[in-house]
Amino acid sequence: MINFIYDGTFEGLVSAIAERFMRKVKCVSYGVVDASFLFSNSEQIATDLGLVERICRGVIKKSSKSVLLAAYKIFLSELPAKEKIIDLYLEEILYSPINIEKDFTKPIILQVRSICKKMDREVHRMHAFVRFKKDENDIYTAEVEPDFNILPLIGEHFEKRYADQLWFIFDRKRNYGIFYDLREIRFIELFNLSSQSNIPVEENDFSLLWKSYYKSANIPERNNLKLHLRHVPRRYWKYLIEKD
Protein backbone atom coordinates (compact mmCIF):
# COMPACT_ATOMS: atom_id res chain seq x y z
CA MET A 1 0.00 0.00 0.00
CA ILE A 2 1.59 3.25 -1.14
CA ASN A 3 0.77 6.43 0.72
CA PHE A 4 0.40 9.48 -1.51
CA ILE A 5 1.03 12.79 0.26
CA TYR A 6 -0.82 15.77 -1.19
CA ASP A 7 -0.83 19.46 -0.24
CA GLY A 8 -4.19 19.44 1.55
CA THR A 9 -6.12 21.24 -1.17
CA PHE A 10 -8.82 19.80 -3.44
CA GLU A 11 -6.60 20.39 -6.48
CA GLY A 12 -3.76 18.62 -4.68
CA LEU A 13 -5.99 15.60 -4.05
CA VAL A 14 -7.16 15.46 -7.66
CA SER A 15 -3.49 15.54 -8.75
CA ALA A 16 -2.73 12.59 -6.47
CA ILE A 17 -5.77 10.65 -7.67
CA ALA A 18 -4.79 11.34 -11.28
CA GLU A 19 -1.33 9.95 -10.47
CA ARG A 20 -2.90 6.71 -9.21
CA PHE A 21 -5.00 6.42 -12.40
CA MET A 22 -1.94 6.98 -14.56
CA ARG A 23 0.16 4.39 -12.71
CA LYS A 24 -2.78 1.97 -12.77
CA VAL A 25 -2.19 0.92 -9.15
CA LYS A 26 -5.01 -0.17 -6.88
CA CYS A 27 -3.78 0.07 -3.32
CA VAL A 28 -3.19 3.68 -2.47
CA SER A 29 -3.94 5.68 0.64
CA TYR A 30 -3.95 9.48 0.76
CA GLY A 31 -2.54 11.72 3.45
CA VAL A 32 -1.72 15.36 3.97
CA VAL A 33 1.26 15.39 6.26
CA ASP A 34 3.70 12.54 6.59
CA ALA A 35 3.17 12.46 10.35
CA SER A 36 5.33 9.46 11.01
CA PHE A 37 8.27 8.41 8.92
CA LEU A 38 7.39 4.84 9.78
CA PHE A 39 5.74 4.64 6.42
CA SER A 40 8.71 4.52 4.12
CA ASN A 41 6.33 3.86 1.27
CA SER A 42 5.12 7.48 1.36
CA GLU A 43 5.49 9.59 -1.73
CA GLN A 44 4.84 13.29 -2.13
CA ILE A 45 2.72 14.14 -5.20
CA ALA A 46 3.03 17.64 -6.63
CA THR A 47 -0.07 19.61 -7.45
CA ASP A 48 -0.38 20.05 -11.20
CA LEU A 49 -3.07 22.62 -11.97
CA GLY A 50 -2.97 22.03 -15.72
CA LEU A 51 -3.58 18.32 -15.19
CA VAL A 52 -6.35 19.05 -12.68
CA GLU A 53 -8.10 21.29 -15.19
CA ARG A 54 -7.94 18.57 -17.85
CA ILE A 55 -9.37 15.99 -15.46
CA CYS A 56 -12.18 18.33 -14.42
CA ARG A 57 -13.10 19.04 -18.01
CA GLY A 58 -13.06 15.31 -18.67
CA VAL A 59 -15.40 14.67 -15.76
CA ILE A 60 -17.79 17.39 -16.89
CA LYS A 61 -17.77 16.11 -20.44
CA LYS A 62 -18.41 12.52 -19.36
CA SER A 63 -21.06 13.39 -16.79
CA SER A 64 -21.83 16.90 -15.54
CA LYS A 65 -20.72 19.87 -13.43
CA SER A 66 -22.77 18.41 -10.57
CA VAL A 67 -20.37 15.49 -10.31
CA LEU A 68 -17.42 17.81 -9.88
CA LEU A 69 -19.31 19.89 -7.35
CA ALA A 70 -20.26 16.71 -5.49
CA ALA A 71 -16.61 15.64 -5.30
CA TYR A 72 -15.70 19.09 -3.92
CA LYS A 73 -18.47 18.88 -1.34
CA ILE A 74 -17.17 15.51 -0.15
CA PHE A 75 -13.75 17.08 0.22
CA LEU A 76 -15.20 19.84 2.41
CA SER A 77 -17.14 17.31 4.50
CA GLU A 78 -13.97 16.52 6.46
CA LEU A 79 -14.88 12.82 6.62
CA PRO A 80 -11.78 10.71 7.41
CA ALA A 81 -12.44 8.55 4.33
CA LYS A 82 -13.08 11.51 2.04
CA GLU A 83 -10.08 10.91 -0.22
CA LYS A 84 -11.00 7.26 -0.77
CA ILE A 85 -14.60 8.15 -1.54
CA ILE A 86 -13.65 10.86 -4.05
CA ASP A 87 -11.12 8.48 -5.65
CA LEU A 88 -13.70 5.71 -6.05
CA TYR A 89 -16.35 8.15 -7.28
CA LEU A 90 -14.17 9.76 -9.96
CA GLU A 91 -12.88 6.35 -11.06
CA GLU A 92 -16.42 5.02 -11.49
CA ILE A 93 -17.52 8.13 -13.38
CA LEU A 94 -14.50 8.27 -15.72
CA TYR A 95 -14.00 4.58 -16.40
CA SER A 96 -17.60 3.35 -16.77
CA PRO A 97 -18.57 2.92 -20.43
CA ILE A 98 -21.58 5.22 -19.99
CA ASN A 99 -22.49 8.06 -17.59
CA ILE A 100 -23.53 6.38 -14.36
CA GLU A 101 -23.94 9.47 -12.18
CA LYS A 102 -27.66 8.69 -11.75
CA ASP A 103 -27.37 4.92 -11.20
CA PHE A 104 -28.56 4.81 -7.61
CA THR A 105 -28.21 1.02 -7.47
CA LYS A 106 -24.44 1.61 -7.16
CA PRO A 107 -23.40 2.01 -3.52
CA ILE A 108 -20.84 4.74 -4.29
CA ILE A 109 -23.48 6.87 -6.04
CA LEU A 110 -25.81 6.54 -3.06
CA GLN A 111 -23.00 7.30 -0.65
CA VAL A 112 -22.01 10.45 -2.53
CA ARG A 113 -25.64 11.51 -2.63
CA SER A 114 -26.01 10.98 1.09
CA ILE A 115 -22.92 13.04 1.95
CA CYS A 116 -23.98 15.84 -0.43
CA LYS A 117 -27.40 15.88 1.22
CA LYS A 118 -25.76 16.48 4.61
CA MET A 119 -23.58 19.23 3.16
CA ASP A 120 -26.49 20.88 1.36
CA ARG A 121 -28.54 20.83 4.54
CA GLU A 122 -25.74 22.54 6.47
CA VAL A 123 -25.32 25.13 3.70
CA HIS A 124 -29.04 25.82 3.78
CA ARG A 125 -28.91 26.12 7.57
CA MET A 126 -26.11 28.65 7.31
CA HIS A 127 -28.12 30.69 4.80
CA ALA A 128 -30.85 30.66 7.42
CA PHE A 129 -28.98 30.99 10.72
CA VAL A 130 -26.21 33.49 10.01
CA ARG A 131 -27.03 36.59 12.07
CA PHE A 132 -25.17 39.80 11.27
CA LYS A 133 -24.33 42.60 13.70
CA LYS A 134 -23.16 45.92 12.32
CA ASP A 135 -19.89 46.96 13.92
CA GLU A 136 -18.33 50.41 14.36
CA ASN A 137 -16.75 50.19 10.89
CA ASP A 138 -20.12 49.45 9.27
CA ILE A 139 -19.09 45.86 8.63
CA TYR A 140 -21.92 43.36 9.14
CA THR A 141 -20.23 40.58 11.14
CA ALA A 142 -21.44 37.08 11.96
CA GLU A 143 -20.04 34.05 13.74
CA VAL A 144 -20.94 30.43 13.07
CA GLU A 145 -19.82 26.93 14.07
CA PRO A 146 -21.00 24.73 11.21
CA ASP A 147 -20.86 20.91 11.35
CA PHE A 148 -18.78 20.81 8.16
CA ASN A 149 -16.43 23.15 6.35
CA ILE A 150 -19.11 24.93 4.34
CA LEU A 151 -17.73 28.48 4.27
CA PRO A 152 -16.41 28.04 0.69
CA LEU A 153 -19.95 27.12 -0.37
CA ILE A 154 -21.96 29.97 1.14
CA GLY A 155 -20.17 33.09 -0.07
CA GLU A 156 -21.95 33.37 -3.41
CA HIS A 157 -25.39 33.46 -1.81
CA PHE A 158 -24.46 36.29 0.56
CA GLU A 159 -22.58 38.20 -2.12
CA LYS A 160 -25.66 38.29 -4.36
CA ARG A 161 -27.95 39.25 -1.53
CA TYR A 162 -25.85 41.84 0.28
CA ALA A 163 -24.09 43.31 -2.70
CA ASP A 164 -23.98 46.82 -1.26
CA GLN A 165 -22.79 46.17 2.29
CA LEU A 166 -19.47 45.08 3.79
CA TRP A 167 -19.87 41.72 5.52
CA PHE A 168 -17.78 39.10 7.28
CA ILE A 169 -18.69 35.55 8.34
CA PHE A 170 -16.34 33.84 10.76
CA ASP A 171 -16.14 30.08 11.35
CA ARG A 172 -15.14 29.88 14.99
CA LYS A 173 -14.49 26.13 14.86
CA ARG A 174 -12.02 26.40 11.99
CA ASN A 175 -10.65 29.85 12.76
CA TYR A 176 -11.10 31.46 9.41
CA GLY A 177 -13.69 33.62 7.72
CA ILE A 178 -14.92 35.08 4.45
CA PHE A 179 -14.94 38.83 3.93
CA TYR A 180 -16.79 40.77 1.23
CA ASP A 181 -15.31 44.17 0.36
CA LEU A 182 -18.02 45.27 -2.11
CA ARG A 183 -16.06 43.81 -4.99
CA GLU A 184 -15.09 40.24 -4.15
CA ILE A 185 -14.89 37.65 -1.40
CA ARG A 186 -11.61 36.96 0.38
CA PHE A 187 -10.65 34.21 2.81
CA ILE A 188 -9.22 35.53 6.06
CA GLU A 189 -7.41 33.66 8.80
CA LEU A 190 -7.88 35.07 12.26
CA PHE A 191 -6.68 34.03 15.65
CA ASN A 192 -9.03 36.03 17.79
CA LEU A 193 -12.22 37.53 16.44
CA SER A 194 -13.28 39.55 19.45
CA SER A 195 -10.34 41.91 19.20
CA GLN A 196 -11.23 42.75 15.63
CA SER A 197 -14.48 44.66 16.00
CA ASN A 198 -16.60 46.64 18.40
CA ILE A 199 -20.36 46.45 18.28
CA PRO A 200 -22.05 49.83 18.89
CA VAL A 201 -24.89 50.13 21.38
CA GLU A 202 -27.57 50.74 18.75
CA GLU A 203 -27.05 47.20 17.52
CA ASN A 204 -28.46 45.95 20.81
CA ASP A 205 -31.72 47.73 20.03
CA PHE A 206 -32.10 45.78 16.79
CA SER A 207 -31.37 42.52 18.60
CA LEU A 208 -34.05 43.33 21.18
CA LEU A 209 -36.50 44.28 18.44
CA TRP A 210 -35.92 40.96 16.70
CA LYS A 211 -36.34 39.03 19.97
CA SER A 212 -39.57 40.87 20.57
CA TYR A 213 -40.85 39.95 17.12
CA TYR A 214 -39.83 36.32 17.52
CA LYS A 215 -41.71 35.98 20.80
CA SER A 216 -44.86 37.59 19.41
CA ALA A 217 -44.95 35.39 16.32
CA ASN A 218 -45.45 32.21 18.36
CA ILE A 219 -48.91 30.65 18.81
CA PRO A 220 -48.73 29.07 22.32
CA GLU A 221 -51.79 26.83 21.68
CA ARG A 222 -49.69 25.08 19.04
CA ASN A 223 -46.51 24.68 21.10
CA ASN A 224 -44.51 21.68 19.93
CA LEU A 225 -40.99 21.41 21.27
CA LYS A 226 -40.20 18.21 19.36
CA LEU A 227 -41.06 19.80 16.05
CA HIS A 228 -39.24 22.98 17.01
CA LEU A 229 -36.02 21.13 17.90
CA ARG A 230 -36.15 19.13 14.71
CA HIS A 231 -35.96 22.37 12.75
CA VAL A 232 -33.60 24.28 15.05
CA PRO A 233 -31.31 21.81 16.85
CA ARG A 234 -29.81 23.14 20.07
CA ARG A 235 -26.27 23.30 18.73
CA TYR A 236 -27.28 26.24 16.51
CA TRP A 237 -28.82 28.26 19.35
CA LYS A 238 -25.46 29.73 20.40
CA TYR A 239 -25.36 32.31 17.61
CA LEU A 240 -29.10 32.85 17.18
CA ILE A 241 -30.08 36.15 18.72
CA GLU A 242 -33.66 35.06 19.30
CA LYS A 243 -32.48 32.07 21.33
CA ASP A 244 -30.34 34.12 23.67
Place this chain on the structure above:
Amino acid sequence: MNWERVREKLSILADAAKYDVSCASSGSSRKNKTKTIGNSEGMGICHTYTEDGRCVSLLKILLSNHCIFDCAYCVSRKSIDKKRVAFSVEEVVEITINFYRRNYIEGLFLSSGIFKSPDYTMERLVKIAKTLREIHLFNGYIHLKGIPGSSKDLCNEAAKYADRVSFNLEIPTTEFLKRIAPEKNHSVVYDSMDFLQKEMNIKKEESPDELYLPAGQSTQLIVGASPESDLQIISLAEELYKNKNLKRVYYSGYVPVSNDSRLPVISKPPLIRENRLYQADWLIRFYGFNANEILDERSPFLDEKLDPKMAYAMRHPEMFPIDVNDAGYFKILRIPGLGIKTAKMIVQSRKFGKIRAEHLRKMGVAWNRAKYFLVCADHFAPQFNANTKDFLLTQTSQLQLFS
Protein backbone atom coordinates in the same frame (compact mmCIF):
# COMPACT_ATOMS: atom_id res chain seq x y z
CA MET B 1 -36.63 55.66 16.20
CA ASN B 2 -38.36 55.65 19.54
CA TRP B 3 -37.25 52.11 20.33
CA GLU B 4 -39.61 51.33 23.17
CA ARG B 5 -42.65 52.54 21.30
CA VAL B 6 -41.64 50.66 18.15
CA ARG B 7 -41.03 47.49 20.16
CA GLU B 8 -44.47 47.74 21.70
CA LYS B 9 -46.13 48.28 18.33
CA LEU B 10 -44.16 45.41 16.81
CA SER B 11 -45.26 43.02 19.57
CA ILE B 12 -48.90 43.90 19.12
CA LEU B 13 -48.90 43.95 15.31
CA ALA B 14 -46.83 40.75 14.93
CA ASP B 15 -49.05 38.95 17.41
CA ALA B 16 -52.12 39.99 15.45
CA ALA B 17 -50.64 38.89 12.12
CA LYS B 18 -49.59 35.38 13.10
CA TYR B 19 -52.91 33.70 12.31
CA ASP B 20 -52.29 34.27 8.62
CA VAL B 21 -50.15 31.18 8.24
CA SER B 22 -48.79 31.80 4.76
CA CYS B 23 -45.02 31.59 5.13
CA ALA B 24 -43.48 31.05 1.71
CA SER B 25 -40.58 33.13 0.47
CA SER B 26 -39.90 30.99 -2.59
CA GLY B 27 -41.16 31.02 -6.16
CA SER B 28 -40.01 34.48 -7.11
CA SER B 29 -37.40 35.36 -9.69
CA ARG B 30 -36.25 38.74 -8.49
CA LYS B 31 -32.51 38.91 -9.12
CA ASN B 32 -30.23 41.56 -7.72
CA LYS B 33 -29.26 43.07 -11.05
CA THR B 34 -28.63 46.51 -9.61
CA LYS B 35 -26.00 45.43 -7.05
CA THR B 36 -28.17 46.97 -4.38
CA ILE B 37 -29.79 45.15 -1.53
CA GLY B 38 -31.60 41.85 -1.74
CA ASN B 39 -32.01 38.86 -4.01
CA SER B 40 -35.09 36.64 -4.25
CA GLU B 41 -34.70 33.79 -6.68
CA GLY B 42 -35.42 30.12 -6.21
CA MET B 43 -35.74 28.46 -2.84
CA GLY B 44 -37.13 30.27 0.14
CA ILE B 45 -35.39 30.23 3.51
CA CYS B 46 -36.81 29.68 6.97
CA HIS B 47 -34.57 31.88 9.08
CA THR B 48 -35.90 30.53 12.32
CA TYR B 49 -38.77 28.58 13.82
CA THR B 50 -41.09 29.57 16.64
CA GLU B 51 -41.75 27.26 19.56
CA ASP B 52 -44.87 25.96 17.87
CA GLY B 53 -42.64 24.53 15.16
CA ARG B 54 -43.69 26.96 12.44
CA CYS B 55 -41.24 28.64 10.12
CA VAL B 56 -40.36 32.33 10.30
CA SER B 57 -39.32 33.48 6.87
CA LEU B 58 -40.70 36.98 6.56
CA LEU B 59 -41.39 39.93 8.80
CA LYS B 60 -45.09 39.25 9.14
CA ILE B 61 -47.01 42.20 10.52
CA LEU B 62 -50.18 44.19 10.30
CA LEU B 63 -49.78 47.81 9.35
CA SER B 64 -52.51 48.47 11.89
CA ASN B 65 -54.89 46.43 13.99
CA HIS B 66 -57.65 49.03 13.75
CA CYS B 67 -60.55 47.41 11.89
CA ILE B 68 -64.02 48.46 10.84
CA PHE B 69 -65.12 44.82 10.40
CA ASP B 70 -66.24 42.38 13.07
CA CYS B 71 -65.43 38.86 11.80
CA ALA B 72 -66.14 36.38 14.59
CA TYR B 73 -62.90 34.34 14.19
CA CYS B 74 -60.52 37.32 14.20
CA VAL B 75 -58.42 38.59 17.14
CA SER B 76 -58.60 42.14 15.82
CA ARG B 77 -62.34 42.33 15.22
CA LYS B 78 -64.02 45.66 15.96
CA SER B 79 -66.06 44.55 18.97
CA ILE B 80 -63.12 43.25 20.98
CA ASP B 81 -61.51 45.50 23.56
CA LYS B 82 -57.88 45.72 22.57
CA LYS B 83 -55.08 48.26 22.27
CA ARG B 84 -55.11 49.59 18.73
CA VAL B 85 -51.85 50.79 17.19
CA ALA B 86 -50.43 51.54 13.77
CA PHE B 87 -47.02 51.76 12.13
CA SER B 88 -46.02 54.64 9.93
CA VAL B 89 -44.85 53.86 6.40
CA GLU B 90 -41.30 54.88 7.35
CA GLU B 91 -41.22 52.62 10.38
CA VAL B 92 -42.19 49.54 8.38
CA VAL B 93 -39.61 50.32 5.70
CA GLU B 94 -36.90 50.97 8.29
CA ILE B 95 -37.54 47.76 10.24
CA THR B 96 -37.74 45.67 7.05
CA ILE B 97 -34.47 46.93 5.60
CA ASN B 98 -32.58 46.60 8.87
CA PHE B 99 -33.89 43.10 9.64
CA TYR B 100 -33.08 42.07 6.08
CA ARG B 101 -29.51 43.36 6.21
CA ARG B 102 -28.92 41.29 9.35
CA ASN B 103 -30.21 38.13 7.64
CA TYR B 104 -33.13 37.78 10.06
CA ILE B 105 -35.71 37.66 7.21
CA GLU B 106 -36.26 37.00 3.50
CA GLY B 107 -38.55 40.00 3.24
CA LEU B 108 -41.87 41.45 4.29
CA PHE B 109 -45.39 40.02 4.68
CA LEU B 110 -47.69 42.97 5.15
CA SER B 111 -51.35 42.79 6.04
CA SER B 112 -53.65 45.09 7.95
CA GLY B 113 -56.94 45.56 9.66
CA ILE B 114 -59.20 47.72 7.55
CA PHE B 115 -59.14 51.32 8.74
CA LYS B 116 -61.30 54.00 7.13
CA SER B 117 -61.91 51.94 3.98
CA PRO B 118 -60.43 49.05 1.98
CA ASP B 119 -58.91 51.46 -0.57
CA TYR B 120 -57.42 53.74 2.05
CA THR B 121 -55.78 50.73 3.72
CA MET B 122 -54.58 49.08 0.50
CA GLU B 123 -53.09 52.36 -0.68
CA ARG B 124 -50.80 52.51 2.33
CA LEU B 125 -49.72 48.88 1.92
CA VAL B 126 -48.82 49.54 -1.71
CA LYS B 127 -46.96 52.72 -0.74
CA ILE B 128 -44.70 50.72 1.57
CA ALA B 129 -43.90 48.19 -1.16
CA LYS B 130 -43.27 50.99 -3.65
CA THR B 131 -40.94 52.81 -1.25
CA LEU B 132 -38.94 49.65 -0.64
CA ARG B 133 -38.59 48.93 -4.36
CA GLU B 134 -38.04 52.38 -5.83
CA ILE B 135 -36.30 54.36 -3.11
CA HIS B 136 -34.34 51.64 -1.34
CA LEU B 137 -33.87 49.47 -4.46
CA PHE B 138 -34.85 46.50 -2.34
CA ASN B 139 -34.95 43.11 -4.13
CA GLY B 140 -36.06 41.03 -1.16
CA TYR B 141 -39.37 39.20 -1.03
CA ILE B 142 -42.59 41.16 -0.51
CA HIS B 143 -45.96 39.52 0.12
CA LEU B 144 -48.83 41.98 0.24
CA LYS B 145 -52.21 41.09 1.64
CA GLY B 146 -55.01 41.93 -0.74
CA ILE B 147 -57.62 43.92 1.15
CA PRO B 148 -60.97 42.59 -0.05
CA GLY B 149 -62.94 45.33 -1.73
CA SER B 150 -59.98 47.45 -2.81
CA SER B 151 -59.96 48.83 -6.34
CA LYS B 152 -58.52 47.11 -9.39
CA ASP B 153 -56.03 49.97 -9.81
CA LEU B 154 -54.57 49.31 -6.40
CA CYS B 155 -54.43 45.55 -7.08
CA ASN B 156 -52.51 46.30 -10.23
CA GLU B 157 -50.11 48.60 -8.35
CA ALA B 158 -49.58 45.92 -5.74
CA ALA B 159 -48.68 43.38 -8.43
CA LYS B 160 -46.02 45.70 -9.80
CA TYR B 161 -44.10 45.84 -6.52
CA ALA B 162 -44.95 42.62 -4.65
CA ASP B 163 -43.77 39.09 -5.35
CA ARG B 164 -47.02 37.60 -4.07
CA VAL B 165 -50.47 38.89 -3.24
CA SER B 166 -53.09 36.92 -1.35
CA PHE B 167 -56.80 37.35 -0.79
CA ASN B 168 -58.01 35.02 1.95
CA LEU B 169 -61.21 33.07 1.55
CA GLU B 170 -60.98 32.01 5.25
CA ILE B 171 -64.31 30.16 5.52
CA PRO B 172 -64.47 27.62 2.66
CA THR B 173 -68.13 28.02 1.70
CA THR B 174 -70.18 31.16 1.24
CA GLU B 175 -73.02 29.79 3.37
CA PHE B 176 -70.91 29.67 6.52
CA LEU B 177 -68.92 32.81 5.73
CA LYS B 178 -72.21 34.73 5.78
CA ARG B 179 -72.95 33.44 9.28
CA ILE B 180 -69.52 34.04 10.78
CA ALA B 181 -68.29 37.15 8.98
CA PRO B 182 -71.34 38.80 7.41
CA GLU B 183 -69.38 41.89 6.31
CA LYS B 184 -67.18 39.74 4.05
CA ASN B 185 -68.18 37.98 0.89
CA HIS B 186 -66.48 35.53 -1.42
CA SER B 187 -67.41 37.15 -4.71
CA VAL B 188 -65.25 40.17 -3.88
CA VAL B 189 -62.32 37.82 -3.21
CA TYR B 190 -62.87 35.85 -6.42
CA ASP B 191 -63.22 39.04 -8.45
CA SER B 192 -59.81 40.24 -7.31
CA MET B 193 -58.20 36.81 -7.84
CA ASP B 194 -59.61 36.62 -11.36
CA PHE B 195 -58.57 40.17 -12.17
CA LEU B 196 -54.96 39.52 -11.15
CA GLN B 197 -54.89 36.19 -12.97
CA LYS B 198 -56.03 37.90 -16.14
CA GLU B 199 -53.50 40.73 -15.78
CA MET B 200 -50.68 38.26 -15.13
CA ASN B 201 -51.52 36.39 -18.34
CA ILE B 202 -51.61 39.62 -20.34
CA LYS B 203 -48.29 40.77 -18.91
CA LYS B 204 -46.68 37.39 -19.67
CA GLU B 205 -47.64 37.81 -23.30
CA GLU B 206 -46.88 41.48 -23.73
CA SER B 207 -43.84 42.06 -21.51
CA PRO B 208 -42.45 38.72 -20.35
CA ASP B 209 -39.28 40.33 -18.93
CA GLU B 210 -41.19 42.59 -16.58
CA LEU B 211 -41.63 41.35 -13.03
CA TYR B 212 -45.36 41.30 -12.30
CA LEU B 213 -46.37 39.23 -9.29
CA PRO B 214 -43.65 36.66 -10.03
CA ALA B 215 -44.65 34.38 -7.13
CA GLY B 216 -48.33 34.48 -8.02
CA GLN B 217 -51.26 34.31 -5.63
CA SER B 218 -52.18 32.25 -2.58
CA THR B 219 -55.07 32.02 -0.13
CA GLN B 220 -55.99 30.64 3.28
CA LEU B 221 -58.79 28.40 4.52
CA ILE B 222 -59.57 28.13 8.22
CA VAL B 223 -60.08 24.52 9.27
CA GLY B 224 -62.50 23.71 12.06
CA ALA B 225 -64.26 27.05 12.55
CA SER B 226 -67.09 25.88 10.32
CA PRO B 227 -68.53 22.42 9.54
CA GLU B 228 -67.31 21.90 5.95
CA SER B 229 -65.92 18.42 5.20
CA ASP B 230 -62.35 17.70 4.13
CA LEU B 231 -63.75 16.70 0.74
CA GLN B 232 -65.27 20.16 0.33
CA ILE B 233 -61.98 21.77 1.39
CA ILE B 234 -59.70 19.82 -0.92
CA SER B 235 -62.14 20.06 -3.83
CA LEU B 236 -62.07 23.83 -3.41
CA ALA B 237 -58.26 23.80 -3.24
CA GLU B 238 -58.07 21.70 -6.41
CA GLU B 239 -60.36 24.13 -8.21
CA LEU B 240 -58.20 27.07 -7.09
CA TYR B 241 -55.03 25.38 -8.31
CA LYS B 242 -56.42 24.19 -11.65
CA ASN B 243 -58.75 27.02 -12.69
CA LYS B 244 -57.46 30.08 -10.89
CA ASN B 245 -53.76 29.18 -11.10
CA LEU B 246 -53.13 29.81 -7.41
CA LYS B 247 -49.66 28.85 -6.25
CA ARG B 248 -50.59 27.79 -2.70
CA VAL B 249 -53.60 27.16 -0.52
CA TYR B 250 -52.88 27.31 3.23
CA TYR B 251 -54.91 25.46 5.84
CA SER B 252 -55.00 27.11 9.22
CA GLY B 253 -56.33 25.08 12.15
CA TYR B 254 -58.86 27.25 13.99
CA VAL B 255 -57.36 28.65 17.18
CA PRO B 256 -60.21 29.51 19.53
CA VAL B 257 -59.91 33.25 20.07
CA SER B 258 -63.43 34.22 21.03
CA ASN B 259 -66.55 33.05 22.83
CA ASP B 260 -68.77 33.98 19.94
CA SER B 261 -71.72 31.56 19.72
CA ARG B 262 -71.36 31.30 15.95
CA LEU B 263 -68.06 29.46 16.46
CA PRO B 264 -67.49 25.95 17.82
CA VAL B 265 -66.22 25.53 21.36
CA ILE B 266 -63.02 23.53 21.11
CA SER B 267 -60.22 23.06 23.60
CA LYS B 268 -57.35 22.99 21.14
CA PRO B 269 -56.79 23.64 17.44
CA PRO B 270 -57.32 20.64 15.08
CA LEU B 271 -53.62 20.11 14.33
CA ILE B 272 -53.82 16.50 13.15
CA ARG B 273 -56.61 17.33 10.73
CA GLU B 274 -54.59 20.31 9.47
CA ASN B 275 -51.55 18.06 8.94
CA ARG B 276 -53.62 15.52 6.96
CA LEU B 277 -55.00 18.32 4.78
CA TYR B 278 -51.47 19.42 3.91
CA GLN B 279 -50.65 15.81 3.00
CA ALA B 280 -53.73 15.67 0.77
CA ASP B 281 -52.74 19.01 -0.74
CA TRP B 282 -49.29 17.58 -1.61
CA LEU B 283 -50.96 14.57 -3.26
CA ILE B 284 -52.93 16.90 -5.51
CA ARG B 285 -50.04 19.20 -6.40
CA PHE B 286 -47.13 16.77 -6.73
CA TYR B 287 -48.43 13.21 -6.80
CA GLY B 288 -50.98 13.50 -9.59
CA PHE B 289 -54.02 12.70 -7.44
CA ASN B 290 -57.47 14.17 -8.00
CA ALA B 291 -59.45 15.36 -5.00
CA ASN B 292 -62.17 12.80 -5.69
CA GLU B 293 -59.60 9.99 -5.57
CA ILE B 294 -58.46 11.01 -2.11
CA LEU B 295 -61.98 11.40 -0.69
CA ASP B 296 -65.55 10.83 -1.81
CA GLU B 297 -69.12 11.34 -0.59
CA ARG B 298 -69.05 8.09 1.36
CA SER B 299 -65.86 9.06 3.24
CA PRO B 300 -65.63 12.86 3.10
CA PHE B 301 -63.15 13.21 5.98
CA LEU B 302 -59.46 12.32 5.98
CA ASP B 303 -58.43 9.42 8.18
CA GLU B 304 -56.73 10.61 11.36
CA LYS B 305 -54.68 7.43 11.80
CA LEU B 306 -53.60 6.86 8.20
CA ASP B 307 -51.93 9.26 5.80
CA PRO B 308 -54.12 9.87 2.71
CA LYS B 309 -51.85 7.98 0.32
CA MET B 310 -51.93 4.85 2.46
CA ALA B 311 -55.67 5.25 2.94
CA TYR B 312 -56.09 5.37 -0.84
CA ALA B 313 -53.94 2.28 -1.34
CA MET B 314 -55.95 0.28 1.18
CA ARG B 315 -59.24 1.29 -0.44
CA HIS B 316 -57.97 0.33 -3.90
CA PRO B 317 -56.23 -3.04 -3.66
CA GLU B 318 -57.05 -3.64 -7.34
CA MET B 319 -54.43 -1.00 -8.32
CA PHE B 320 -51.60 -2.94 -6.66
CA PRO B 321 -48.99 -4.37 -6.66
CA ILE B 322 -47.04 -1.98 -8.87
CA ASP B 323 -43.89 -3.16 -10.66
CA VAL B 324 -41.13 -0.63 -10.03
CA ASN B 325 -39.14 -1.91 -13.00
CA ASP B 326 -41.99 -1.32 -15.39
CA ALA B 327 -44.58 1.20 -14.21
CA GLY B 328 -44.57 4.89 -15.09
CA TYR B 329 -43.41 7.57 -12.64
CA PHE B 330 -46.88 8.61 -11.47
CA LYS B 331 -47.89 5.00 -10.87
CA ILE B 332 -44.76 4.46 -8.75
CA LEU B 333 -45.63 7.58 -6.76
CA ARG B 334 -48.78 5.83 -5.56
CA ILE B 335 -46.82 3.18 -3.66
CA PRO B 336 -47.09 3.93 0.07
CA GLY B 337 -43.74 4.36 1.81
CA LEU B 338 -41.91 6.17 -0.93
CA GLY B 339 -41.91 9.78 -2.02
CA ILE B 340 -40.92 11.93 -4.95
CA LYS B 341 -37.16 11.75 -4.48
CA THR B 342 -37.17 7.98 -4.28
CA ALA B 343 -39.54 7.63 -7.24
CA LYS B 344 -37.16 9.76 -9.32
CA MET B 345 -34.18 7.65 -8.25
CA ILE B 346 -36.04 4.48 -9.23
CA VAL B 347 -36.92 5.79 -12.69
CA GLN B 348 -33.36 7.03 -13.27
CA SER B 349 -31.63 3.90 -11.97
CA ARG B 350 -33.67 1.24 -13.74
CA LYS B 351 -32.13 2.31 -17.05
CA PHE B 352 -28.95 0.64 -15.84
CA GLY B 353 -30.42 -2.65 -14.68
CA LYS B 354 -33.26 -4.31 -12.79
CA ILE B 355 -34.04 -2.85 -9.37
CA ARG B 356 -34.01 -5.28 -6.44
CA ALA B 357 -35.35 -5.09 -2.91
CA GLU B 358 -31.96 -4.21 -1.41
CA HIS B 359 -31.67 -1.26 -3.82
CA LEU B 360 -35.05 0.03 -2.74
CA ARG B 361 -34.20 -0.29 0.93
CA LYS B 362 -30.91 1.57 0.41
CA MET B 363 -32.71 4.31 -1.51
CA GLY B 364 -34.79 4.96 1.58
CA VAL B 365 -38.08 3.21 0.81
CA ALA B 366 -40.09 2.52 4.00
CA TRP B 367 -39.91 -1.18 3.26
CA ASN B 368 -42.20 -2.41 6.01
CA ARG B 369 -45.07 -0.50 4.45
CA ALA B 370 -44.13 -0.46 0.79
CA LYS B 371 -43.50 -4.20 0.38
CA TYR B 372 -47.22 -4.97 0.35
CA PHE B 373 -47.80 -2.77 -2.65
CA LEU B 374 -44.93 -3.39 -5.03
CA VAL B 375 -43.07 -5.86 -7.18
CA CYS B 376 -39.39 -5.73 -8.08
CA ALA B 377 -36.82 -8.13 -9.57
CA ASP B 378 -36.60 -10.32 -6.46
CA HIS B 379 -39.79 -9.53 -4.55
CA PHE B 380 -43.51 -10.10 -4.98
CA ALA B 381 -46.00 -8.33 -2.71
CA PRO B 382 -47.22 -10.69 0.01
CA GLN B 383 -50.93 -11.35 0.41
CA PHE B 384 -53.00 -8.71 2.12
CA ASN B 385 -55.01 -10.05 5.04
CA ALA B 386 -56.85 -8.80 8.13
CA ASN B 387 -53.66 -8.58 10.16
CA THR B 388 -51.91 -6.53 7.48
CA LYS B 389 -54.18 -3.55 7.97
CA ASP B 390 -53.58 -3.55 11.73
CA PHE B 391 -49.86 -3.87 11.15
CA LEU B 392 -49.83 -0.98 8.69
CA LEU B 393 -51.65 1.21 11.18
CA THR B 394 -48.76 0.77 13.59
CA GLN B 395 -46.22 1.73 10.95
CA THR B 396 -47.27 5.30 10.30
CA SER B 397 -44.63 7.53 11.83
CA GLN B 398 -45.52 11.11 10.89
CA LEU B 399 -47.99 11.64 13.69
CA GLN B 400 -45.34 11.30 16.38
CA LEU B 401 -44.68 14.97 15.99
CA PHE B 402 -48.26 15.90 16.81
CA SER B 403 -49.08 13.52 19.67
